[in-house]
Each structure stands twice: as C-alpha cells, then as structure tokens.
Amino acid sequence: MDTIWQPSLDGRSGPKYAAVAEAIRDGVRSGALTTGEKLPPVRELAWTLGITPGTVARAYTELTDEGLLLAAVGRGTFVAEQRAQAAETIPDGPMRLYGPSLPDVGQVALIRELMVKVGQQGGVSDMLDYPSRVATPLRDAAIRWLASAHLGPLDAADVVPAHGGQHAILLTMQAILRGSDPVILVEEMLYPGFRRAADLLRARPVAVPMDEHGLIPGALEEAVRRHGAQLLCTSPEVHNPTTLCTPEWRRMEIVDVARRTGLQLVEDDCYRLGTPVGRPYRALLPEQGWYVSSLSKHLTPALRIGFAVAPAGRGAGLRRAAEHGFFGISAPLADLTVELLRAPKLARLMDDARRTMNDYVRAAVNVLGGHDLTWREDVPFLYLGLPSGWRAGAFCQRAEAAGVQVRAADEFVLRDGRAPHAVRISINARHGLARFEAAMQKLRELLDNPPEQISV
Structure with a gap:
C-alpha cells in the first residue's frame, strides 16, 4: 500500500542523504511507517524535500542495504519486515548487574551472516597457516x-x-x-x-x-x-x-x-x-x-x-x-572483524545499542535519582553511594537475596586500599526494561530502609 507519510528534515544536520535516511528510520521506529508500506518514488520525494533525486536514491540504497527497506523491481520501495526483538533474552533468575550487557539490535544476525560469508570466501591458507x-x-x-x-x-x-x-x-x-x-x-x-x-x-x-x-x-x-x-x-x-x-x-x-x-x-x-x-x-x-x-x-x-x-x-x-x-x-576471526567494521549498517547498530542503553540509564535514574547517584547517559553503568547505615558488602548481600546482583566498591581498589561505601550498577539491556525497572525498585527499597544495626 502507498503511504501518505512524508519525512521532515528540519533540525537534521549532516549530509542530506543521511538526514533523509534517519528520518525514515525514525518513521519506522515510531510506527508512522509500518511493514509493507510503500515509500514515495525517488523523484516525488526529492521534489517535496527540495533536494536532488540522487540524494534520495542514495538514502533508499543505504536503508535497503541495512534491511530496513525492500526494493521491488518495477513496483517501488517498501518498508521491510522488521526483525522482532525478544523482550526477554535471558531466562528468569537473578538480575545480573555485575557488568554491562548489550541488547541485540541486529548485530547477532549480522555477525551470523558475515560468518557464512567469511567461511565461503576464505582461502586454504586462511584455514591452515599461522596468522x-x-x-x-x-x-x-x-x-x-x-x-x-x-x-x-x-x-x-x-x-x-x-x-x-x-x-x-x-x-x-x-x-x-x-x-x-x-x-x-x-x-x-x-x-x-x-x-x-x-x-x-x-x-x-x-x-x-x-x-x-x-x-x-x-x-x-x-x-x-x-x-x-x-x-x-x-x-x-x-x-x-x-x-x-x-x-x-x-x-x-x-x-x-x-x-x-x-x-x-x-x-x-x-x-x-x-x-x-x-x-x-x-x-x-x-x-x-x-x-x-x-x-x-x-x-x-x-x-x-x-x-x-x-x-x-x-x-x-x-x-x-x-x-x-x-x-x-586468527585469519578467520580477523576477516570476520574486517567485514563487521566495514558493514554499511554498523553505525546504525551501534547507535541503536547506545540509545537502548541510554533508555535503561534513564530508567535507573528515575527510580534511584533521589539518592547519591552518579551517572552519564553515554556510560553503561551507574555509581551509587550508600546512605548511612549501609556497608557495601551487606548491601550487596541483601540485594542479591532480593534477586539483584551488583558490585561493591571494594572490588575497585587495591588489596590494601580503602573503599567507600558504594556500589556499581551495570546496565543489563538483555532483560526487558520493565524487569530492569523492577530491579531498580528493589534497590530503592533497600536504600530507603537501611538496617538499624550496621553490619561489620
């Protein structure tokens, strides 16, 4: 079916083709563009936006290479079926927040695709020689x-x-x-x-x-x-x-x-x-x-x-x-990494992963922001100073008993160093955001109710 959707380039910097491509991505993400919708013909969209047809064609080509769009010869360009992301990719169990865990925003499928490509194009020497x-x-x-x-x-x-x-x-x-x-x-x-x-x-x-x-x-x-x-x-x-x-x-x-x-x-x-x-x-x-x-x-x-x-x-x-x-x-791993770093969709995948991690950071801040929390949107962990009454070890034990695993500041000093009463909370974006927010609520309950007796 044809679409009446038209992108807006207002406020978008950089090359015009990249601005067009990003506007279409935003349309797909927001649901304004759904699977099967037909994009405007290249010349029609170029006239609407006041840019050259070649600019629009380049944007369409980039998005087709990424798999976001599908070009059908003689019929036009359509929104491709988007790979659904599982809300939960880790089985139920403790919420492990020891180290950051990235979401799958399409990099798994890309790596699998490139592994096949590398396996087919590698020579005998790649499989038999030292690096x-x-x-x-x-x-x-x-x-x-x-x-x-x-x-x-x-x-x-x-x-x-x-x-x-x-x-x-x-x-x-x-x-x-x-x-x-x-x-x-x-x-x-x-x-x-x-x-x-x-x-x-x-x-x-x-x-x-x-x-x-x-x-x-x-x-x-x-x-x-x-x-x-x-x-x-x-x-x-x-x-x-x-x-x-x-x-x-x-x-x-x-x-x-x-x-x-x-x-x-x-x-x-x-x-x-x-x-x-x-x-x-x-x-x-x-x-x-x-x-x-x-x-x-x-x-x-x-x-x-x-x-x-x-x-x-x-x-x-x-x-x-x-x-x-x-x-x-090894040559096969090196070849795979080269293909990955050259992939047209690499920048988009990293941007999608970063945005998803940012969503989790903001969710944690919304729940824990009333406490001594240090954070940045472009960093996949937060640093939480504990209120009076809590020691880091005791807090980690109580948090783990509640199903949330975090790291005490003691792990970030030398063996003879003195650590503050604090913990590091890493972002685990392989759990659904709702479950992550529930884990933050559990930590909030502990912070709001320190023990009457300090554990030594």
Whole structure:
C-alpha cells in the first residue's frame, strides 16, 4: 500500500542523504511507517524535500542495504519486515548487574551472516597457516573505526589487534615494562583489570589519590619519583567505577608530569559509548601516550576483539608481545572483524545499542535519582553511594537475596586500599526494561530502609 507519510528534515544536520535516511528510520521506529508500506518514488520525494533525486536514491540504497527497506523491481520501495526483538533474552533468575550487557539490535544476525560469508570466501591458507606478521586489513579497518577517538596520526604499524580490551592492556604493559620490580601507577579507585594484568606480569601497582576531576597531578608526580614508576594506567573519559570524566585542563597537567618524568600513559577507553569529551593522551602527548579500546561495549564481547595503539614509531614492542604470546588474531576471526567494521549498517547498530542503553540509564535514574547517584547517559553503568547505615558488602548481600546482583566498591581498589561505601550498577539491556525497572525498585527499597544495626 502507498503511504501518505512524508519525512521532515528540519533540525537534521549532516549530509542530506543521511538526514533523509534517519528520518525514515525514525518513521519506522515510531510506527508512522509500518511493514509493507510503500515509500514515495525517488523523484516525488526529492521534489517535496527540495533536494536532488540522487540524494534520495542514495538514502533508499543505504536503508535497503541495512534491511530496513525492500526494493521491488518495477513496483517501488517498501518498508521491510522488521526483525522482532525478544523482550526477554535471558531466562528468569537473578538480575545480573555485575557488568554491562548489550541488547541485540541486529548485530547477532549480522555477525551470523558475515560468518557464512567469511567461511565461503576464505582461502586454504586462511584455514591452515599461522596468522600473518605483516600489516593486515584488520589494522586498516581498526584505524577507520578508531577515527572518532581523535588519536592523532595513525599508521597500521602502530595498531595491534588483541583478544579484547583486557588483553590489549596486558600487551601494552608487556611492551613498556622493564626490570625485575616494575611499578605501575593506577587511580585509587581502579578498573580491576589493571591490577590483574599487573599481577600476571609480577609488577607492583601503586594507587594515586584522586579528587573530583580525576588524578591529582602533584600526587602523581610524587608517586613517580618515590617508586620509579614506568607507566600509569588510567581511564580519563569514563572512570570505572565512578563515571567521572577528567577535563582536558587536568589532562594537560598530567601530561606535564609525564613529560617531566618520562612516565608512559596507558589510556583505557573501552567504556565510552558516545562522543569523547576531551582529547586522548596519545594526541596530547604523542611520544608517551598509549591507547586501548575494544568492540565489547559497542557491539559484542563474544568476539574478543580489542586494539592496542602505540605512540608513533613504537608499535614494534606491541607486535613483538603479540607474536611471542599468541602469534596474532586468527585469519578467520580477523576477516570476520574486517567485514563487521566495514558493514554499511554498523553505525546504525551501534547507535541503536547506545540509545537502548541510554533508555535503561534513564530508567535507573528515575527510580534511584533521589539518592547519591552518579551517572552519564553515554556510560553503561551507574555509581551509587550508600546512605548511612549501609556497608557495601551487606548491601550487596541483601540485594542479591532480593534477586539483584551488583558490585561493591571494594572490588575497585587495591588489596590494601580503602573503599567507600558504594556500589556499581551495570546496565543489563538483555532483560526487558520493565524487569530492569523492577530491579531498580528493589534497590530503592533497600536504600530507603537501611538496617538499624550496621553490619561489620
């Protein structure tokens, strides 16, 4: 059936074809366009919008490639049948909010489709040889994917694929650390993976005090000089677990310390879902800034694909750590990742996943916002300070008894560190939003009714 729906480009920035495509996507999402409806002919819509027919044709082609539209030769362009998303993709049981879980917005079907494609086009050598040591298409695809991070000039030799962000951190440490008793500096509240990687390399982690802007530069310089530290592991864009973002003026103060002391800066940027707030250390201090990212929080953690980026000209150490440790990413997995990063619908899938995660964040804020809650819409977890009467361990136990599993702040400090009475709540978008909101209500009930006796 024909549609009387017409898109509006008011308030839409960017290329005109992209604005047309996004208007049609919005129409499908809102229900204004339903399965089987016929879109206006290219020339008719172009005349209505005051743009060229080629612009409309490009938008239709992009949406057809995505599977949103269906082009029928001689009949026109129609809204394709949309794959229904299950409201619940995890069986009933405890609401696990230990770590973020992405919704399936179509990436599962895309990955399955690309696995078939890669399996059919791979040569004999892909299935029988060790990974290649030379620059691969995966590095080139990674450079395009990392462009939004604004890392400065990138060469394929600077980028080394890894089996996830945690593995990329380990490779980076292996490329930097020297001596029998290396010291790694970390934030006093830290991503536990920094500590675990240090343990594997028999390195000694030392915590540096923080304030509301991040690491305190004076304390950082004192720690470098006192302990002879070689590198700092930090997350300036999205601090884990507090969601804090270090402003660029504070980053520049940290860069000054690193420049004076020779400290290497290793930035973990795996949790950022939106546009970066400030420039990464690799751009601010190109000769000492290292960078780590992965696909886990954007598309899926199942593929275990991450990237370690060295300062210009220092990629040899990263490549050596990879070759000596695991030879490199297997050819079939590398080919699959290249196809995924080149997929026309990739940007839309990541945008849909980000919007869905944002819906869950807002739902949590609506329920818990009256308490000491720190959050950002582009971060897939929230940080909750507990009211008087609650200890983090006791709160986690009571929450788990109510069917909600969260992580105590104790897990985000060094073994001899002191943790605040707080918990991290991760977004699990694989449960239906209604069930997630019910879990937030259970946490709210606990917060509103602290125990009369404090558990020790």
